[in-house]
Amino acid sequence: MLGEDLNVKKTHTINRRMFIIAAAKFFVFSGIIVKLFSLQIKENKKYLTLSDKNRLREWKLPPVRGEFLDYFGNVIAGNLKVYQLHIIPEQVEDFRYLMVRLKEILKLSNSAYNKIIKQKQTQKPWETLIVSENLTWDEFTKVNYFLHDLTGAKPVLSVSRDYPFKENYTHVLGYVSEASENDILNNKSIKKNHVPGLKVGKTGLEKRFEGDLIGTNSIQRYEVNAYGKRINQIDHKDGLKGKTIRLTLDTEVQKLCNELLKDLAGSISVMDIYTGEIIAMHSSPSFDPNLFLFGIGQDDWQLIRNNPLKPLVNKTLSGLYSPGSTIKPIVALSALENNIISKDFKVNCTGKIEMYGQTYHCWKKKGHGYVNLKSAMKQSCDTYFYEIARRLGVDRLKLTSLKFGLGKKVLSKTFDNEKKGLVPDTKWKKNNLGKGWVIGETLITGIGQGYIQTTPLQLCLMTAQIGNGGFKIYPKIIANNEDNNTAEKIKSLMQKNLKKATEKNSSLMEAGGQLLELISEKRHEPLFQNPENIKLVTEAMFASTNEVRGTSYSSRIEDKKYQFAGKTGTSQVKRISERDRELDLKTIEIPYNERDHALYIAFGPYKSPRYALSIVIEHGGSGSTTAAPIAKKLFKLIIDRHKLREEIKNQESLKI
Amino acid sequence: MEYNSFNTQSSFIQKVKNFDYxxxxxxxxxxxxSAFSMYSTDGGEILFHSKSHISKFLIxxxxxxxxxxxxxxxWHYTAYFFYIIILIFLIWASLYGVKASGSQRWINLYFINLQPSELMKIAIIxxxxxxxxxxxxxxxxSFQTILIALVVLILPIMLVISQPDLGTSILIALSGLVIIWLAGLNVKYFLYSFLTLLTLLPFFISFLKPYQKLRILxxxxxxxDPLGAGYQIIQSKIAVGSGGLMGKGFLKGTQSYLEFLPEKHTDFIFTLFAEEHGFVGALLLLLIYIIIIYRVIRIGSISRSYFAKLFCYGYGSxxxxxxxxxxxxxxxxxxxxGSPLPIMSYGGSSMLSTMIGFAIVMSAKINHKQLIA
Structure with missing residues (x-):
């Protein structure tokens, strides 16, 4: 009986305790369900994203770079199809073997081989490793022939930069080369679109417009497994090609410039004197930018770097030269504008003048005799300009020089290597050299020597603004859509501005309304007080080229269609000692580095001017013998191309 | 007694009728x-794991x-014998066992590599x-009763821990403790030992292998350390969480087929299932387990013998x-x-052990009126 009772109690105990466990189970299961709910329902989005991040990987393909066109739509920096050899390391079974085989087949040098091995270690195993960027057709077929033995190697067709006109556009366009770490850090659009082997602009316009040119990556999305192996392609998004940029340059003129400067160090700039379009801009010697595309070889690089004529310097923009006599039109204009002289003012040139204990020589030892403005300019009489500079003073000269474009960047921010040049005044010397201005320095500034320094492009702009009758223009090298006023429109705007200016002079007290209008139309405003003064200067320049005894008379063109007006310049790079003067050596007899720079500025056709140019030949001797003859050859082509240029202006298809 | 003898002599058909269907x-x-899940771990093909798992289930x-x-x-008659055999197997395994991935858990029986610790889960109950x-x-x-029970429990636990196999030893310990609890051991003993365990915890932790400490950390x-020690659990949570309400679909569990999920055919089979079939699927699977547990415990509650009752309650737990x-x-x-999900996870010993457990429960159902002296 007792046993029965105990047994019942035992059963009861077991059942009761089982019930307690069952209750506990209920809570544990609830806990698991709650956790499942929170993971799968509440945080589903978060984990779905994480799971996609696990499985999807994007591959960026190199973007297609925008092209550069010349004014006529010819491609001057394009994209060329190239054969390349890629490897994706994670898809290669035996990397060493593959590389050794490739080394044999492509005859890779040891350094190239090591470079690839090193590159492999710096990148992720699923990123493309570029073995060769530019296979020849022979190499390409050879690789394809051995492909069965080269698992993991991928011969591909890709695009690469191509400069069809080789050295002709080097200094304008610059060149592209593989992006460096700095490029990636400093440029957001490079960072965004970077893929191994991407080429980016290193200098010139290629660099300046990188953001527009680069385009966007095509993107391939793959599903990958935990080991990074591609399982299948999810989608493909085509990138956008970079923007095409059309320049104002004319390839034919550019090519002629290159030819004319062959074997010389120097620069030529040609500009439309109304629209400010730069027709040609060349610096010599140049080099072939295609050399840089796939990494320039040591030999080529040394050849360029060690060339004494400095092909790496863009002389048009960063070459600083004393303008020499090419400054004389501005000195004359400044003197006229400030009513220092009249057109009949005369100076007696005896070949030299003594002033303040110093002797100042005219280039012509025997002297020019009595000269007025026109004959002084025509024969480039230094004595005349010493005298008027002395009367004018350097500070007033500076104001005029600045107005006409000296002492500041012509293309402002377009080129990062453009120099400002220097137009000195008394204040400048005090602030920078800590000394007072000496009057003798004014005299030599009057013949474009001394502190004054200009770039060839500044001289071109100055000439253009004299040639168009003295109105401000806005130089440009990009032919864009906005701001494409035709020369005719600009001409009429200039006339309107002139009329207003004279009216303003005659009735200074007139209502403020008109004044406001004047301010709002502050484009192509006159840079002078009296149009007569400009006319005097341009006539003098005409005489210099087209009248007997003019310094560039031998380079004249008599055909009215091509006839131009110009001014020679010969700028000393070294102080001429008394001994030099006595020796009177020929250019050829002086060491190269001590020879004078030869300069020439001109505008034409004289009857109805349209183009201006500046020519600088480093250590070329005198302006009249070296620089001016180049202008003669150039003007014919420039004028002949004019009609074509006008026609192309109206073509819709080129408006990009 | 009449009842009893009638029952023991019941016909084959009677027994079949008494099955818990x-x-x-x-x-x-x-x-x-589990067959479909295994098929999915093999990437939608019948490969080694699915083939082996399905054939094991079919046996x-x-x-x-x-x-x-x-x-x-x-079963009552052979229970001690069963326990001792498995204990011998465990000793054998610790002496001559087959080593794999850092632990010595298996014994080679020529036709099968047996993991005796899995069978111990049933034998201890x-x-x-x-x-x-x-x-x-x-x-x-009484002191004597408690001592014998503890020795019976602690012997296999020590052997399994030394393999080392923390997961299985914990499960053996829990299974044994449940029986001791059900038998009516005073609550205060549980309370005291729990408190002792808590105070001794730092001491035990110092005995853990470095990899076990790492797992706790x-x-x-x-x-x-998301790519090292934390990788498994992070990837598992991503897989479960990304499954959502309805799951990514059969054979479409990306975490699984793209190999992000480790040990997906053994311990992480539930992760794969939850990824492919979502919250709904996971709940359904859980429901099946809950029904199984409920049925097992219900059989215990109708069993007349203490052995059958304790076994069913213990096994259900x-x-x-x-x-x-x-x-x-x-x-x-x-x-x-390491702890497998019964029947779902890949592993012969685990399935064999589970099936023996169910066989005893089913026998208890068929003979639920049977009294054992």
Whole structure:
């Protein structure tokens, strides 16, 4: 009986305790369900994203770079199809073997081989490793022939930069080369679109417009497994090609410039004197930018770097030269504008003048005799300009020089290597050299020597603004859509501005309304007080080229269609000692580095001017013998191309 | 007594009629689900794991039905013997066992590599059930009774821990403790030992292997080393979480087929299932397990013998532990300790052990009126 009772109690105990466990189970299961709910329902989005991040990987393909066109739509920096050899390391079974085989087949040098091995270690195993960027057709077929033995190697067709006109556009366009770490850090659009082997602009316009040119990556999305192996392609998004940029340059003129400067160090700039379009801009010697595309070889690089004529310097923009006599039109204009002289003012040139204990020589030892403005300019009489500079003073000269474009960047921010040049005044010397201005320095500034320094492009702009009758223009090298006023429109705007200016002079007290209008139309405003003064200067320049005894008379063109007006310049790079003067050596007899720079500025056709140019030949001797003859050859082509240029202006298809 | 003898002599048909068909159906469903899951871990092909798993189920499921026809008395009679054999196996394994991935758990029986620790999960329940079947309620709390029970429990635990296999030893310990608890051991002993354990915890931790310590640290902060120790649990949570309400679809679990999920055919099979079939699927699977546990415990409640009652209660609770420890682990609620999900996970010994357990339960059902002296 007792046993029965105990047994019942035992059963009861077991059942009761089982019930307690069952209750506990209920809570544990609830806990698991709650956790499942929170993971799968509440945080589903978060984990779905994480799971996609696990499985999807994007591959960026190199973007297609925008092209550069010349004014006529010819491609001057394009994209060329190239054969390349890629490897994706994670898809290669035996990397060493593959590389050794490739080394044999492509005859890779040891350094190239090591470079690839090193590159492999710096990148992720699923990123493309570029073995060769530019296979020849022979190499390409050879690789394809051995492909069965080269698992993991991928011969591909890709695009690469191509400069069809080789050295002709080097200094304008610059060149592209593989992006460096700095490029990636400093440029957001490079960072965004970077893929191994991407080429980016290193200098010139290629660099300046990188953001527009680069385009966007095509993107391939793959599903990958935990080991990074591609399982299948999810989608493909085509990138956008970079923007095409059309320049104002004319390839034919550019090519002629290159030819004319062959074997010389120097620069030529040609500009439309109304629209400010730069027709040609060349610096010599140049080099072939295609050399840089796939990494320039040591030999080529040394050849360029060690060339004494400095092909790496863009002389048009960063070459600083004393303008020499090419400054004389501005000195004359400044003197006229400030009513220092009249057109009949005369100076007696005896070949030299003594002033303040110093002797100042005219280039012509025997002297020019009595000269007025026109004959002084025509024969480039230094004595005349010493005298008027002395009367004018350097500070007033500076104001005029600045107005006409000296002492500041012509293309402002377009080129990062453009120099400002220097137009000195008394204040400048005090602030920078800590000394007072000496009057003798004014005299030599009057013949474009001394502190004054200009770039060839500044001289071109100055000439253009004299040639168009003295109105401000806005130089440009990009032919864009906005701001494409035709020369005719600009001409009429200039006339309107002139009329207003004279009216303003005659009735200074007139209502403020008109004044406001004047301010709002502050484009192509006159840079002078009296149009007569400009006319005097341009006539003098005409005489210099087209009248007997003019310094560039031998380079004249008599055909009215091509006839131009110009001014020679010969700028000393070294102080001429008394001994030099006595020796009177020929250019050829002086060491190269001590020879004078030869300069020439001109505008034409004289009857109805349209183009201006500046020519600088480093250590070329005198302006009249070296620089001016180049202008003669150039003007014919420039004028002949004019009609074509006008026609192309109206073509819709080129408006990009 | 009349009743009793009538029952023992019941016909074959009678026995078949007495099967628990709900339980049987649930086990079969699990078998089918596990076959499909294994097919999915093989990437939608019948490869090694699915082939092996399916054939094991096809062998062990009928074996379970066959063993069910044995009288519960047989199991009661052989319980100690069963326990001792497995204990010997465990000793054998620790001496001459097959080593794999850093632990020595298996013995080579020529036709199969057996993991005796898995079978011990059943043997410990059977052994203690038999032990307490005999013990009178007033003797349960006597020193001698407690000591013998503890020795029986601690021996296999020590052997399994030394393999090392923390997960299985914990499950063995839990299964044994459940029987001791059900037998009526005073609550205060549990309370005291729990408090002692708590105070001795730092001491035990110092005995843990470095990788086990790492697992605990990882559990506490899996993001500390997401590509190393925390990788498994992070990837498992991503897989479960990304499954959402309805799942990514059969064979479409990206975490699984793209190999982000580790050990997906063993311990992490639930993760794969939850990824492919979502919250709904996971709940359904959980429901099957809950029904199984419920049925097993219900059979215990109608059993007349203490052995059958204790075994069923104990085994029902053990399944509960297996399932919850495994799921909590893959959901990040517990540290990663190796513990398979019954029938779903790949592994012959685990399935054999589970099936023997079900066979005993089924036998208890068929003979629920049977009294054992």
């Amino acid at each position: 709900i339980l049987l159906t649930c086990i079969l469903m699990l078998g089918i689900i 062990f499921f009928p074996t379970m039905i066959f063993l069910s026809f044995l009288n519960i008395k047989f 059977a052994c203690l059930a038999k032990y307490y079947h005999r013990v009178q309620l007033d003797k349960v709390n 990882t559990f506490l902060d899996p993001d500390k 053990a399944i509960f532990f297996y399932v919850t420890v495994n799921m909590s682990m893959v959901l990040g609620l517990l540290p990663i300790v």
